[in-house]
Amino acid sequence: MSTLISEIAENLQETIIAVFSVSDPDSGDNGRMVCSIPDDLPFFLKPSVDNFYTLVTNTALDRESRAEYNITITVTDMGSPRLKTQHSITVLVSDVNDNTPAFTQTSYTLWVRENNSPALHISSVSATDTDAGANAQLTYSLLPPQDPHLPLASLVSINADNGHLFALRSLDYEALQAFEFGVGATDRGSPALSSQARVRVLVLDANDNSPFVLYPLQNGSAPCTELVPRAAEAGYLVTKVVAVDGDSGQNAWLSYQLLKATEPGLFGVWPHNGEVRTARLLSERDAPKHRLLVQVRDNGEPPRSASVTLHVLLVDGFSQPYLPLPEAAAEQARADPLTVYLVVALASVSSLFLLSVLLFVAVRLCRRSRAASLGGCSVPEGPFPGHLVDVSGTGTLSQSYQYEVCLRGGSGTSEFKFLKPILPNFLAQGEERVNEANPSFRDTFESS
Structure with a gap:
């Protein structure tokens, strides 16, 4: 029994493995032949003319399921007794990059204590590929973070060959308590296939802050x-x-x-x-x-x-x-000299204002006392400037009046005498309103 070795790529439909012919020098039924192979194999024999046969795949082969087949071809004649011969064909299934890498976990949770030393080995991620050769050789990489503000490149790195993860700098729990990123595993097949996994890093608190x-x-x-x-x-x-x-x-x-x-x-x-x-x-x-x-x-x-x-x-x-403690008062005075200056300036301004008011009052009193001693009458230079008494009952006084005050020395009395109004055409109206409102008021002034 001879052996023939043949190689075929996986995933191919009805692929020819081998073509061969058989012969028997006998005649009649003794020279008629039948070829067969085991029924449990994904192959079949396809007869053709002149005792030629073709060995063909019955379905697509999967190298990851079975990478090698040993096929025994049996040739039997129809004579009596029946004679047979066997030939063996070894079929090797070659790999095709038809499997993506697979991580051992879809997500990883890692814990790192804060204030770690730079280049610290945190943990590792691992993926496998069921293909063979270059199709199973993997390269690991970090994926761009979902948060664009996360400085991932300055936080962690990954070894492309073995998937080891080395914090790049010391982590601070008070500044960053957790962060998440993706890792990828890519094979070296053509075309290359890849897969992803998520990694979440939790920073553990250390007692590095005093109360x-x-x-x-x-x-x-x-x-x-x-x-x-x-x-x-x-x-x-x-x-x-x-x-x-x-x-x-x-x-x-x-x-x-x-x-x-x-x-x-x-x-x-x-x-x-x-x-x-x-x-x-x-x-x-x-x-x-x-x-x-x-x-x-x-x-x-x-x-x-x-x-x-x-x-x-x-x-x-x-x-x-x-009362503050003496040492506290001294420290406060030294610590805030500006406050002292403001208090002194405010006291000075207040003193000057009070002095001006006292001088003004004194001058007014002196003038009034001098006028009383002379027994004269002082007449203001303009109309009555203040709030006037309402004599019409309407709440307002429609015109301004001039008046004079005559002080007679020694008499102890003063006379209040109305002068002529500034606008004579309104005088009659004013007197009529006064008389109508209070007739006795008019009699009083007439008797005086």
């Missing part, structure tokens, strides 16, 4: 002083320390502790909310000024902390004027 105190501010300015009445009961709320932490989870859980106090045992700090309260009743023997040092600590590993200084002033009551 920050929002109140009271510790910015180097004059310290804030809390007032506490001496009549306060035990548990009186003095103030509350407010702090935040830029971390997350247990790294941001804060606790408060009183480290130092001017008089231990007088004040206490609640550990969970930062409330500063009196621990007992106050007495006259307690010092009026107290300084408290409070520590704020997070629950990270290792823990981080910050401290804040509180100033407390004991007063007899809230009606008592508040």
Whole structure:
């Protein structure tokens, strides 16, 4: 039995594998022949003239399912006894790039702790290709991010040969907590085939932020002083320390502790909310000024902390004027000299204005006193300038009048005398309205 090797590409329909002929020198039925192959193979024999046969594929072959076939061709004559002979053909199925790469996962979730060192190996992505040779050799790449503002090229890179992912720089949880991108795997076939997978990177928080105190501010300015009445009961709320932490989870859980106090045992700090309260009743023997040092600590590993200084002033009551601490007043004066200059300038302007008003009043009084001593009459130079009395009952005075005041020395009385109106044609109308409104008023003036 001889063997013939033939190679055929996969995915071809009714492809000729081999053409051969058979012969038998006998005559009659002894020389008639029948060729056959096993029925479980995707091939068939196609007879032709002069005992020629063609071996043809029955269906398209798939190299990924079976890459090699051994076909035994049996030739039997019709004599008695029947004689037979066999020939073997080995069919090799060659690969065609008909399979796309496949990732082991459609999506990957990776965790990276913040403050990582650059070039850190995060993880790997992997894909396989069921083809053979160059058709199965893969190249990995990063795909453009969906978010155009994500600086992916500066965050991660991928090894084109093995799919290893190396953070390019240190990641900061407070700036970027998570980001997502795509990776591609492309084979080297012709035409090349590729596939994609999604990668999501989660940045894990590290305890790299200390607590920050929002109140009271510790910015180097004059310290804030809390007032506490001496009549306060035990548990009186003095103030509350407010702090935040830029971390997350247990790294941001804060606790408060009183480290130092001017008089231990007088004040206490609640550990969970930062409330500063009196621990007992106050007495006259307690010092009026107290300084408290409070520590704020997070629950990270290792823990981080910050401290804040509180100033407390004991007063007899809230009606008592508040006087800042001497050192605080001095620091405030040095820190804000502009305020002092503004106060001095405002006081100077106010003094000059008050002095001008006093001089004006004095001059007016002197003139009036001189006129009274001479017993003369002073007549203003123009019409009556102020708000006039309504004598017509209509709410307005339709014209202006001139008047004179005659002061007689020693008499202690003054006479009020109307002069002629500026516009005589309105005088009659004015007198008629006065007479109609109040006749007794007219009689009074006539008798005088």
